[in-house]
Amino acid sequence: MAEHTHERAHVAGTANDAHHDHHEVGWFKKYFWSTDHKVIAFQYMFTGMFLALIGAFMAYVFRMQLAFPGQPVPGFGVVSPGQYNMLITNHGSIMIFWVAMPVLLAGFGNYLIPLMVGADDMVFPRLNRLSYQIFFLSAIVLLTSLFVQNGGFGGAWTAYPPLSANKLYNLTPYGASMWLIAVALEFVAFLLGGINFIVTSMNSRAPGMKAFDVPIVVWTIVIASILFMASVGPLIAGAIMLLFDQTLGTSFFNPNRGGDPVLWQHLFWFFGHPEVYVVLLPAMGIVAEVMTVFARKKLFAYKTVIYTIIATGVLSFFVWAHHQFVAGIDPRMANVFTVTTVLISIPIAEMCFVYIATLYGGSIRFSVPMLWALAFMAEFLIGGVTGIYLGASGLDIYFHDTYFVVAHFHYTFFPIAVIGVMAGVTFWFPKMFGRYMNEFWGKVHFWGTVIPFNGIFIPLFILGAAGEHRRIFDYKNFPQFNHPWQNDLRIFATVSLLVMLLFQIPFLVNFVWSMFRGPKAPKNPWKSNTLEWTADSPPPHGNWAEMPECHRGPYEYSVPGREQDFWPQNEKA
Amino acid sequence: MKTIATTRSAMGIATGKLAVWWVLVSEIVIFGGVLVSYIMHRLGHPEWAEQAAHTHMWLGAFNTFVLLTSSLSAVLAHQAAEQGNGRKAANLLYLTCLGALTFLGVKSFEWTNEIKEGFTIQAGGFWSYYYTAAGLHAFHVFAGALVMLWVASSAKKNENLHRVENVGIYWHFVDIVWIFLFPLLYIAK
Amino acid sequence: MSAHAAHAQGHHRNYVKIWAMLVVLLVISVLGPMTGIRVIMLITAFGVALVKAYLVAKNFMHLDLEKPIIHFALGLALVFMVLLYAGVAPDVQKSAGQNWKKDAGFHHLPPQPEHEMLHPEELETKTPAEREAAREQHRDATAH
């Protein structure tokens, strides 16, 4: 084991003038060129939030087009079929690659891993900065791809060739290649970032912190990084092949000259399914942290959660072709994948049960982060449960590419990327900015988001069950889906979306206002155990003057025989 | 400016080497993606064999020999670095970079001939995979050579000698990829 | 024993001897296919490649001295590639399956000229009004 006992932070000064020995860094160097894991976490988080606004605007535009087809959408104008395809493609791509991944994996990963394992920074600070810069470049390339000639790429975020490979078919020659380059750059950024997360949490744990003393959120982000790294490889190879098909005229996916479009589908979904667990696991980790703190209770079965996370991760590599049941794979293979897909519900169900069981015997306080964490569990159950319908191959014949699928994956992605992230943001806000967020406006934002969210996607389940297929800009071409009750459901969903978007304003105001003018927050406002709460709020560069040690697990709450109901990890026995 | 995090080794493995091993995990799946697709297509398309007949097996064999030798000099450099002899390690790394340049030189000579004969990347399914796989590998050889020059520059001054082993591990991986690429592209006719 | 001591023990390997073995194996893998017999070609080309990879990994990369977590991670990546092959080959490698076969436009159909594409406005729709709408949509789609 590491033999050093008392490490002095390389910051010579005492805690309060921790910046003392640093030459006074300029504004640019401090915020844009910094290698501090906390600043890089904020860069990822704010880029992610900014792109979330763009993604939400796209959702607003195409939902207005769906509810009131043909009429000009305020703030955008008339939506043509090409623009509609571009909007849904880039809504999907932005929300997954440029909002969920950066905020959940990189934002929380960068901020929490060093603080929670008791390190002063990531192992490779410069590589960490480089990974954000590549990510920022990928966001720029994607956003410019929306404004090039012929518009952004419109072949769905799955980019199936030959539509994505042949500019005569997708009619967006520049948009398609730029979208692909942006996605490839984003993969490179997260490979570099992933290495930092894995090595830091493996090697830089505080002295005394054994593998099972590490908080669940660190475990989930590390396993998510490993899942991402192991699954993105074939898709990087596929992206190179697709880029050559688009630009050099090779024939990897061109059936007329020996290629095979189904190969891309396999390479994409071999990455696609582990990818959804890459964003699910960090959200589950955040919910675990928040639930244990506000229920004042030890996580029901720490080791079971670790084993289910690893089981989910490994099993997620065996299920990818459930996206392709009717997409032309051999029907005999579909039987294999339907078995593995339905069986993967077991580890996830187990994890949810353990979280629910954690509430047993607790003393639950309903502050804003806990509301979000509980809402995540309630909403995600719907998402998980509706996945069984789509995993059953027989039923997927009917449900594939209908709004049932759209509603299902929004019931998993929305709790992950919005509800889970809000739980994390509201929980760690006092630590990040040293100030409290407003509790009342937090609750207004909570109810104003969760209730309309159900109003958007429950109607889509019904429309999907009626057979309404997705990615269609105007249903008046299909008499079967032009009944009044279907149009009303679409309008109801759109109105719910508008209400939900309005309720995001209180959050943005609350977030920015509290950052500068919220009431001051102490080191450990929620009285929780993990190491980040032993550093100042906000922690200085280098996090602690004297690096902490770890003496126990992260969830020793309400230990009998102690007057306080929490027991920080660094407190000597 | 080394953070305390980099000095710790809770797993008992040097941080730099642990990072390189994780880089190799991601490289295995990237090259794996290209090679698995290529193998599937070769087995599915017997007619590609006559396209593959036009590759110059002897140039491939010589390149394999060059990479094997550069792997030897890389591991000798690591041995020298273990003994603390930074100057010798740096020279051996420069020798390895020379091997890399010879490899790239032979490859560019080989490709120009093939393209002159009309076997461009669009010439058919086999050629698309041939240039993509070998091109991706050549890019990794080139990147490895650059990193080696950077490592040698500090190894010369007996600093950061642990990096010699790390870049060596990456280099041996690039060699192993070529050990599999050589029969797949040049011999499977 | 810490990793450092393990390396000392690793020194006694004669790297040049291992290099020589690798070159001999290379020669075998080149001469084997010369015989033209397919089975010999497979054994020498790919079998030898596996042996060479093992030698480089064990002796040059000192994988045998490495911690088991590294073996587990590298092994997992290789297992996933085998899994990728097993899941994808039935569709890509074979030319026919239970309810599908590769034919139209795959083998014997003359390669379609790249530029032969049905422009939207030529699309055969029901009434002139709809045909006009389709033409207008296309113009609008490519205009913005």
Next chain:
Amino acid sequence: MINDLIVRASTFSGDIDRLFLLITVIVGVWFVAAEAMFFWLIFRFRAKDGVPAQYVTGKEPHLKQWINIPHTLILICDIIIIIAAVRVWVRIKQTLPPADRTIRVVAQQWAWTFADPGPDNRIDTPDDVRTTDELHVEVGKTYHFLLESKDVVHSFFVPVFRLKQDADPGRTYTGWFKPTKTGTYDILCAEICGIGHGVMGAKLVVDSPQAYRQWQQAHAAEAPAAVNGETPTDGASAAVSTLVPRGQ
């Protein structure tokens, strides 16, 4: 439950609806149980001052069984669902009952082309009736369809038949359906195929035997003439490569 939203018009649409019902029952029970337990725990163990939380390690047997029992029950339910789903899948996708008639369906960027075998009931013969965006089928007859795509990935989706099969370019897919209810329904493209994906619908007309024969006679008469004199070569490529004549 689905047939309240959309009519059943083929033999296996009932299977899919029943599978939906089975999964809804199983999954619904688990969902309600989990949410009920969840909300009950939230209500029961809300913070009451003076009542500290309990220290539960999760190893207590009487609590662990609250996880292990659902764990095994879910495994059993999963197996039931898998068996039911695979039976439906095998019936629809893996078995081809003997066909009374074989039609050819060709998808291209933004139109469906159908080739009815015509009076001689053999596909790819000069008397085939080719139509665009309108498919006439006879109720009660088992149909095989040969599905192809000329350019990008499309998807032949007939909601009332609960039938969907992607058309990948470079492949020919064979599937079957047997209409059971006359009427006019929609055929959709369920895989994004470019700008015209939204207008790529077609009309499905399930005729009674007489109406179908009338339609076939009416179209068979003009079919040879319509193929502008070019003698269609036989074999699969005939129907695919000839551009669509203006059949109504």
